[in-house]
Amino acid sequence: MTETVVAAAGSGWLRIIIGLIVVLLFSQLNALFLVWLERKVAGHIQLRPGPMEVGPHGILQTIADGIKLVGKELITPRSADRILFVIAPVLVFMPVLVAFLVLPFDQHLIIRDMNVGLLLIFAFSTFSVLAILLGGWASNNKYALLGAIRSVAQNVAYEIPLLLSVMSVVLMTHSFRFSEIVAAQHRFWFIFLQPVAGLIFFIAATAETNRAPFDIPEAESELIAGFHTEYSGMRFGLFFLAEYTNMFIVSAVAASLFFGGWQGPFGFSLGLPGLVWFLIKVYILLFVLMWFRWTFPRVRFDQLMNFSWKVMIPLSLANLLVTAVVVKLI
Amino acid sequence: MQLLIFNAFCVGAVVSALLMVTTKRPVRAAMSLVATMSFLAGLYVLLDAHLIAVLQLIVYAGAIMVLFLFVIMLLNVEEKEGKLAGKTMLLQAFATVVVGLVMVTMVGLFKANGSLGAAGDASDAFGTTKAVGQMLFTEYLLPFEIASLLLLAAIVGAVILAKRRIDDSGTE
Numbered sequence: 001m002t003e004t005v006v007a008a009a010g011s012g013w014l015r016i017i018i019g020l021i022v023v024l025l026f027s028q029l030n031a032l033f034l035v036w037l038e039r040k041v042a043g044h045i046q047l048r049p050g051p052m053e054v055g056p057h058g059i060l061q062t063i064a065d066g067i068k069l070v071g072k073e074l075i076t077p078r079s080a081d082r083i084l085f086v087i088a089p090v091l092v093f094m095p096v097l098v099a100f101l102v103l104p105f106d107q108h109l110i111i112r113d114m115n116v117g118l119l120l121i122f123a124f125s126t127f128s129v130l131a132i133l134l135g136g137w138a139s140n141n142k143y144a145l146l147g148a149i150r151s152v153a154q155n156v157a158y159e160i161p162l163l164l165s166v167m168s169v170v171l172m173t174h175s176f177r178f179s180e181i182v183a184a185q186h187r188f189w190f191i192f193l194q195p196v197a198g199l200i201f202f203i204a205a206t207a208e209t210n211r212a213p214f215d216i217p218e219a220e221s222e223l224i225a226g227f228h229t230e231y232s233g234m235r236f237g238l239f240f241l242a243e244y245t246n247m248f249i250v251s252a253v254a255a256s257l258f259f260g261g262w263q264g265p266f267g268f269s270l271g272l273p274g275l276v277w278f279l280i281k282v283y284i285l286l287f288v289l290m291w292f293r294w295t296f297p298r299v300r301f302d303q304l305m306n307f308s309w310k311v312m313i314p315l316s317l318a319n320l321l322v323t324a325v326v327v328k329l330i
Numbered sequence: 331m332q333l334l335i336f337n338a339f340c341v342g343a344v345v346s347a348l349l350m351v352t353t354k355r356p357v358r359a360a361m362s363l364v365a366t367m368s369f370l371a372g373l374y375v376l377l378d379a380h381l382i383a384v385l386q387l388i389v390y391a392g393a394i395m396v397l398f399l400f401v402i403m404l405l406n407v408e409e410k411e412g413k414l415a416g417k418t419m420l421l422q423a424f425a426t427v428v429v430g431l432v433m434v435t436m437v438g439l440f441k442a443n444g445s446l447g448a449a450g451d452a453s454d455a456f457g458t459t460k461a462v463g464q465m466l467f468t469e470y471l472l473p474f475e476i477a478s479l480l481l482l483a484a485i486v487g488a489v490i491l492a493k494r495r496i497d498d499s500g501t502e
Binding site: 081083084087114116119122123124127128129130133134137155158159174176203211226261 | 346355357381388391395396459460
């Protein structure tokens with residue numbers, strides 16, 4: 001089925017434009033769903049039902065919240081750096097769109113199967129950190145600035161183990177191309193062959209998306225709301241949207257690198273199309289991310305940095321070395 | 331189409347570079363630098379050097395973030411109201427023109443010499459990770475190792491500088 005859709009979409013510019021529209025729609029719907037899911041998961045873990053009033057089981061609650069957010073006034077603090085303050089929320093959403101360009105939803109459902117696809121996502125993810133720093137600085141507010149600085153320190157520290165763990169997968173497949181990485185997991189998912197790398201990737205990705213227990217950039221009990229304290233209305237909405245879409249992207253990358261992407265376990269597809277397999281895996285990983293948030297307490301800043309520099313980086317380097325030796329010998 | 335994109339990237343790179351050297355606020359200067367680097371990455375993509383473009387973004391956007399942090403921490407978020415040095419303005423303009431002319435002459439010489447490849451379509455493997463890696467570790471191994479030694483020296487230097495400051499503040 002997907003082949004016919006792709007064939008109908010043609011190639012070149014038309015394909016890019018259609019892809020962009022689909023991606024924009026999907027990222028909105030996905031964020032709406034994830035916000036609802038997060039509140040539901042939080043509710044049930046704390047033995048309460050979560051949102052129940054708007055729509056069946058509160059499914060329309062986020063839409064109501066979204067409409068409220070659009071209607072709010074956009075406030076720019078008087079002492080803020082106006083240009084940078086306005087640019088930051090736009091800049092935070094840009095890398096999110098680029099990542100969808102290379103994500104492999106199905107064997108033929110990739111907008112652009114680039115030679116350096118995997119690296120492209122990491123290249124653009126640095127921009128969202130830049131946007132957070134920019135937003136925190138331009139607000140001219142001490143809580144926002146503290147949150148932004150923490151965010152950068154954390155992201156610089158956790159990007160290293162993230163990239164190193166990805167490299168051990170790349171060493172096994174000899175490619176940065178998503179389609180080849182997923183195709184290489186036809187029999188065995190890489191989580192079985194690279195369990196250490198998979199674990200490091202998932203922990204580092206949790207930190208990269210500023211999710212609890214690594215959410216010190218927006219620790220509400222000490223920093224109000226961290227870097228987006230001064231943002232209101234849809235500017236805040238864009239930060240929020242980008243955070244949830246980023247969660248989707250890291251889960252999608254984890255699913256394609258370690259859980260076989262569009263393929264069923266051990267080569268059995270069980271009659272389900274690739275897209276369904278892919279989305280099932282991504283949403284299970286997203287659920288685990290939410291589960292983390294309500295299970296682990298927030299770590300202290302020094303614990304966070306020590307854990308990255310003294311545990312994760314040496315471990316991922318050792319894992320990379322072992323992988324290189326084994327790949328060379330086989 | 332390609333020419334149009336090329337021109338857009340070129341104008342963007344030059345304009346943001348100009349903004350970087352003329353703006354009075356250090357953070358805006360850092361942001362303009364990011365923009366320049368991103369436009370250069372776009373130019374690399376047009377040259378089919380995808381790996382270099384991506385690395386340009388990873389290395390420079392990441393490094394500039396750290397630079398950004400240092401700006402905030404060392405300048406204490408104060409607005410440093412600097413102005414362009416008027417006295418040396420003429421000298422600066424002169425130096426810029428001379429460097430530009432030297433660059434153009436050198437490219438011209440290389441082209442006349444024939445050591446610069448002629449324009450045309452690159453082979454399929456050009457610019458892929460494999461091709462770049464193979465070049466780096468065979469033909470250009472010595473420059474690569476020298477560059478890595480330089481970087482190592484810079485890291486050691488940075489650690490020593492940072493450590494000394496902590497010791498100083500401890501003894502005072």
